[in-house]
Amino acid sequence: LPGAKAWIEKNILPYHPKTIIRYIAVGNEILATSDKTLIAHLLPAMKALRSALDSANATSVKVSTPHSLGILSTSEPPSAGKFRKGYDKLIFAPIFEFHKQTKSPFMVNPYPYFGFKPQTLDYALFKPNGGVFDAGTGINYTNMFDAQLDAVYTAMKRVGYEDVDLVVAETGWPSVGDPGQPGVSLENALSYNGNLIKHVDSGKGTPLMPNRTFETYIFALFNENLKESVPERNFGLFKPDLNPVYDVGILRSEQ
Template identity: 90%
Template sequence: MEILSATKLFFFLLLFSCHVSFLSSSATAAYSIGVNYGTIADNLPPPKEVANFLKTKTNIDRIKIFDANPDILKAFTGTGISVTVTVGNGDIPSIAKLPGAQAWIEKNILPYHPKTIIRYIAVGNEILATSDKTLIAHLLPAMKALRSALDLAKARSIKVSTPHSLGILSTSEPPSSGKFRKGYDKLIFAPILEFHKQTKSPFMVNPYPYFGYKPQTADYALFKPNGGVLDAGTGINYTNMFDAQLDAVYSAMKRVGYEDVDIVVAETGWASAGDPGQPGVSVENALSYNGNLVKHVDSGKGTPLMPNRTFETYIFALFNENLKESIPERNFGLFKPDLTPVYDVGILRHDQGVGPTSAVRAKIGRQ
């Protein structure tokens, strides 16, 4: 009886510890949410100041940058904030063979990792959208070469991927009809997805309901209450465009046999200012989209075709960037260059007295 009791006690304690661990991780939610840290501006604070701000004043624990900026990589040393580093599109051909990939890793990764936690290497950005045949042809070889270089350098924790725009789909409405572009499905995407499956790395996509905005579907795009859009193929009624876009990607992946590969949302966001008369662009709409996005992703509800999945999601962007070409492009930031919030989507640590925008933030709950 004493042995049985001890065994029961052991399993009780094991279950209790797992339960506590689950509650602890739930209590620190908001952490499937990261930010894209772009730097096309001449008025941004130094990277060290940015790193300290994110660590001490926000709940953000991951960032994505669009290069391998050494100043940023140094600044995030010891912060516990993970970084996704990007290979420039033009560098892809030079790293498509192992020696080039090893040289790139030697220069851009090994001096910083693991003191700076590098989570992913993003090989280029939206390469298929460039229609550059050379880049497209070298994309997967570059991903494979980087994977081999990381393994040889014993940096196996770093995953390799590449972000795609939703232009990779020939059909996305309704979501169940989602398909990759003809000719790209088996020749390009099946091999890329096979790479992700073999290396346990995610398929990265950049869904932007912002670009699909129409006044008649505004609430649907902004996560506001609406009647929804029916997918006749499945009988599912979609109540937000973000889920519909992700499920269209999932349907395309399923068609080529890779629905089990994880999806990471590498970019999504909403401009808070635009050109005169531009519909749908305002602080209120940016707050509604990004604020409700944070809630939705952190809920763990997933999407209708991918229930109970939490998608690692990177909001675009951390800062308003004043050297971008157009007014909307300059106004995707959650923060101004002086680190004050344009609006607060719920990532600020208000217990530390940060975030003078509580009145604006409160609107999220009233959308």
């Protein structure tokens, strides 16, 4: 707790509440590291930061940790979604209980980009397509984003925490890929992120979570030239010099 208090005093209190800080994300995709020490310390770190925030009267700042969809052992069809064996009760039930008690969201990073095949590109980009049928629910999914979120929801329901809120901590599509890489182009990046914004803003939610607007963060604001692969360097909406790579409808004209 002393370490958490010191961190809050240095990194949050000088800026809050003048700067709106909604969340502290404790690590990123920690379970994907398979590092037992990191995983064991994840929830205690979240609890320590929560206590430190409460002590500092910064109660509006929520604490969470983003997860990749690798936390699921099964994600297709969505009605079969379940957490990895051994993680459901030992890891996730206590994390969900923390979220429930602190009214903080469970954060996930769904990426249709990593799940599409050439024949499902339109399905991944929210474009018109025949859909993918889930025989377990009788639902025909028309986009992969909804299917991925509903798989997470189904897994949450299996452990009894479907009432915990969901936040999309990151999702996106690269605008440049390796030579000949299918599905990667500026046009497709614009399609995915542009259609994502429209879909989320519509308030339709997903088939299993209707009439919900999911707080969603696009990855990423800037291209990152130190990443290893060409696609990883080109997820940004802006170049490092602040010039836009493309406009998904968020740019304002100069007054």
